Amino acid sequence: MATILIIDDEPGIRSAVRGILEDEGYNALVAEDAVIGLELLGRGGIDLVLLDVWLPRMGGLDALEEIGKAHPGVAVIVISGHGNVEMAVKATKLGAYDFIEKPLSIERLLTSTRNALEASELRKENHKLKRLVKAPPPAEELVGFSRPMNEARNLALQAAATEARVLITGENGTGKELLARFIHEKSPRSNGPFIALNCAAIPEGLVESELFGHEKGAFTDAHARRIGRFEAADRGTLFLDEVADLSLAAQAKLLRVLQEMRFERIGGMETVAVDVRVLAATNKDVRAEVASGRFREDLYFRLAVIPIRLPSLAERPEDIPELCARFLSEPGKEIRSLSPEAALALAARSWPGNVRELRNAMERLRVLSSEEPIQAATVERILGPQVQVAAGDKPKLPSRFLALGLQDAKELFERDYLAQKLKDCDYNVSRTAELIGVYPSGLHAKIKKLGIEQEK
Ligand SMILES: Nc1ncnc2c1ncn2[C@@H]1O[C@H](COP(=O)(O)OP(=O)(O)OP(=O)(O)O)[C@@H](O)[C@H]1O
Numbered sequence: 014m015a016t017i018l019i020i021d022d023e024p025g026i027r028s029a030v031r032g033i034l035e036d037e038g039y040n041a042l043v044a045e046d047a048v049i050g051l052e053l054l055g056r057g058g059i060d061l062v063l064l065d066v067w068l069p070r071m072g073g074l075d076a077l078e079e080i081g082k083a084h085p086g087v088a089v090i091v092i093s094g095h096g097n098v099e100m101a102v103k104a105t106k107l108g109a110y111d112f113i114e115k116p117l118s119i120e121r122l123l124t125s126t127r128n129a130l131e132a133s134e135l136r137k138e139n140h141k142l143k144r145l146v147k148a149p150p151p152a153e154e155l156v157g158f159s160r161p162m163n164e165a166r167n168l169a170l171q172a173a174a175t176e177a178r179v180l181i182t183g184e185n186g187t188g189k190e191l192l193a194r195f196i197h198e199k200s201p202r203s204n205g206p207f208i209a210l211n212c213a214a215i216p217e218g219l220v221e222s223e224l225f226g227h228e229k230g231a232f233t234d235a236h237a238r239r240i241g242r243f244e245a246a247d248r249g250t251l252f253l254d255e256v257a258d259l260s261l262a263a264q265a266k267l268l269r270v271l272q273e274m275r276f277e278r279i280g281g282m283e284t285v286a287v288d289v290r291v292l293a294a295t296n297k298d299v300r301a302e303v304a305s306g307r308f309r310e311d312l313y314f315r316l317a318v319i320p321i322r323l324p325s326l327a328e329r330p331e332d333i334p335e336l337c338a339r340f341l342s343e344p345g346k347e348i349r350s351l352s353p354e355a356a357l358a359l360a361a362r363s364w365p366g367n368v369r370e371l372r373n374a375m376e377r378l379r380v381l382s383s384e385e386p387i388q389a390a391t392v393e394r395i396l397g398p399q400v401q402v403a404a405g406d407k408p409k410l411p412s413r414f415l416a417l418g419l420q421d422a423k424e425l426f427e428r429d430y431l432a433q434k435l436k437d438c439d440y441n442v443s444r445t446a447e448l449i450g451v452y453p454s455g456l457h458a459k460i461k462k463l464g465i466e467q468e469k
Pocket residue numbers: 153154155156157183184185186187188189190191192296368369372
């Protein structure tokens with residue numbers, strides 16, 4: 014029930030109004046002046062104030078202004094014995110919900126009270142909605158518990174707890190950026206910024222300015238000071254994507270800042286020191302790049318304190334059905350599903366574009382078919398027959414996969430892995446879900462399905 018504060022210096026009015034409100038089932042508090050009233054408001058829990066205008070110490074209109082500033086969610090009804098239009102207008106301008114004259118009509122008082130409470134409820138709801146809209150979306154899940162994926166996830170978790178630089182490698186679309194965000198989110202820096210820079214996308218002449226920023230007038234187009242990515246990532250994480258695409262000149266500059274964690278903005282004298290954790294990624298074979306002289310070896314060692322290689326989908330076909338299921342049930346869209354044969358057919362295809370390609374394919378299935386669940390024939394019709402790269406290079410499932418069947422292969426490592434993580438987290442499911450990067454509801458379902466039990 015709503016709580017209403019009555020601020021009035023006349024004891025008779027206070028107790029009469031309190032009685033009326035309590036008879037209606039409201040909680041009522043009283044204060045003999047605005048100073049005491051504001052004190053009570055500061056303790057919270059009050060939904061509405063009935064405020065007398067003529068008060069000792071602090072006048073009602075001043076109090077109204079204060080309440081508006083300090084407690085914008087609280088509605089106020091102003092009450093006055095010497096009501097005039099001017100006063101009413103002033104009160105309304107200051108945010109009063111209503112203006113009532115003494116002598117009070119019980120009817121009028123209760124109607125206004127009900128309306129004011131309803132309006133303030135709406136206002137609070139609105140505040141909440143706005144906050145919800147502003148809140149960042151929940152982090153994307155890291156789907157897949159095949160053995161190679163578990164290894165990558167475990168390494169990422171170990172790395173996240175430290176300040177060590179991580180170099181993530183893997184083919185196109187294997188989830189390198191997703192893993193970088195995962196590491197940041199699990200790290201003590203998760204409250205700081207995560208800044209991503211695609212090194213392949215910056216024109217050579219702008220690399221330095223992107224990394225370190227520039228002062229006003231440093232070059233022709235520098236109309237204002239601009240901070241670089243290193244400064245933007247201060248106290249957080251800087252993700253250097255496609256790092257092997259940097260020119261040798263840019264590599265030298267990057268190496269210097271990684272060694273010293275300080276630099277000058279272009280055209281500036283001031284030395285800027287930053288506290289940044291660097292993660293990097295590339296789809297190139299960095300060792301080969303180093304061997305051929307296209308990537309500095311010293312930079313490689315600086316970046317790859319902990320190297321993590323993300324497996325391609327070909328190495329973990331057992332994760333494919335679950336990835337498909339995830340992409341067919343994206344938040345805000347209609348949930349779709351695959352028949353078991355369709356899931357098997359998808360796991361047996363080759364996916365040179367890896368998870369990204371798979372995700373796009375699922376979007377196509379969703380849009381171009383209405384069948385539910387989607388059948389294998391439909392998959393073939395929409396995605397086309399499996400293209401074979403070269404004669405004899407048939408898409409094939411690894412032998413363990415064929416021997417076990419799709420479902421068993423999927424569960425082979427999943428059960429052990431999840432059981433271990435649950436144990437590490439004292440069987441707290443929410444904490445485990447948070448740790449491994451999945452939603453708690455999904456983890457609950459898995460525990461049930463896999464029959465994982467708490468070890469005594
Ligand atoms: N394990 C995973 N679970 C869920 N979604 C994934 C997973 N791996 C990748 N994805 C999704 O696949 C898409 C590609 O991932 P991401 O951009 O991280 O890959 P990448 O390795 O950086 O690709 P590229 O080499 O093309 O830059 C994204 O939409 C990402 O959310």
